Amino acid sequence: MSTAVAGGAVGTPAAPTPDRLRARRKAAWRRRRFVLLLMSPWLVGFAIFFGYPLIYSVYLSFTHYDLLSAPRWVGLANYRFLFGADQQVWPAVYNTLWMIVIAVPLQVLFAFSVALMITRARLGVGFFRTVFYLPTMAPAVAATLGFVFLFNPATGPVNTILGAIGIQGPLWFQSPSLSKPSLTLLGIWGVGNTMIIFLAALLDVPKHLYESAELDGAGWWQRMRWVTLPTISPVILFAVVIGVIEGLQYFTEGYVASTVAAGGAGGGAGDATNNLGYPQDSTLFYPLLLYQQGFRYFNMGYASAMAVMLLVVSLAVTVVILRRSDRFVHYAGAMR
């Protein structure tokens, strides 16, 4: 109907007649209705699948709830148990922190080094990129199963090869001190996404910066320190952030590795739940404990308290990230 509807491009700002004003208001209203229409799926989803569960989670954390009978208010009892009595919480927190503090930096460093070597390679760039990216495609369950097999002490190829050169292979996933390092190796194998991002960032570093640095007599390390690292620092931050976020929700690999390795050690098929964290709670990560409490033991009030603590920590991380987002989110195009 009217041609002045969209785009926000308003014509000449001459004195508007009442007719025009009405038309303009009508257009603005129509535009708002269109936005609302487009946003409606997300608005509904946000309310039902995020907002409401978040609030209800906080309420449930003050109750005893087993899904069968109505939630019973118990005050701070869940939190007291969480911070005081529960013997499994601190191992779980420790394990999750271990992955964030040790595994994530190692993965980022590895991804960066590989990307750097690929940018310097003259031959087979496409081949290397594909090979290092490929493991990322393996579903987490399949990759974990594969690794538990590769590293199984009895018949696994890794220990077979180590044995052939005269080294007694360790127990890997069945050793409390090596289970997390084994999972770290698995993480390094699947580091392709980060590697691709680094690769793109490294190729984006303006060539003339290197050239002028070289003219100034900068060596390899100085070029790295003063040109490469500053230019791609947003990407490094991004990779670390993603790593921390994924570390906080680390679940699948821990679940599969512990249950499968326990089965291989003659733990008996039986109920997989009893094997979560095998061996000796060394792979019991915080989300695994939450799952066990909430959906195996149906201590849903207690699981909610655990979820609230996870929320507090993740929110803190998220706020730090968002406040510094201008550092690593590059908004293409005009944005305000």
Next chain:
Amino acid sequence: MEAAPRPLPMPLARRRIPKAVRRKRLLVAVADHAVLIGLAIAFLAPFVFIILTALMTSDQALSSHLWPEPFHFSNFADVFDRAPLFRYGVNTFLYAGLATIGMLISSVPVAYALSKLRWKGRDVVFILVLVTMMLPPQVTIVPLYVMFSKLHLIGSIWPLVIPNWFGDAFSIFLLRQFFLTIPDEYADAARMDGAGEFRVMLHVVVRLAKPALVAVALFSFLFAWNDFFGPLLYTGENQNNWTLSVGLAQFRTLHQVQWNLTMAATLLFMAPVIALFFAAQKAFVEGVTLTGVKG
């Protein structure tokens, strides 16, 4: 390569690289390639050993031999007798397919509104999208489980599919980043021609964003295909609706020490996504780059 060995005493004659430097560069390049080749072998080795083991007989898989002798291809048929893999495959495909369709239908308009239209509160909403993307799913999982249990949907794949029909934060984020790179001139030109806002969105912006749509659809499909936490939680009690990831995780516990069959099943689970990767490698790499560099 061997350009002008003539000695030039001018300052710009830095083209002529001293022999020592050239040799050093060559050595560095050789070392680079050697390390890369070594790492590439290490990265491919898991696949190779998984394939080799999947081709072994049960006895042989229990020995420390690394090469199958004879090749036992029937493992790939046997796994279908041991576990209803076909059924798990159908379930997985349904989950991934329905989730991806729903995600596209619901997320494209949201991303469009967040990037190409100006309205009050847009920045706040975008930050909320980022927050939902970054918080661990475990944070809201208890109430969601309670909600779906009251709707009698536990044991089905619907709790996995339905939320995708109401916008997926990661996809919205990615699409928005891409839409922002599309110049407004195209849309304005269409508006001049009298196209309505809906047409501008569908026929101009979405059409130009096709590569991003492909990437986002691929990511969504793969996420669902690989997802373990969700299917374990919601379908765990009902074996009929297990997805491949849940079925495979239990496979080994149910079939003690038969690594050959377990690896055959693992391969069958990996094969489709790896095939998909080779078919759409470009879209993947572009999509991943979009998350990290532009996003």
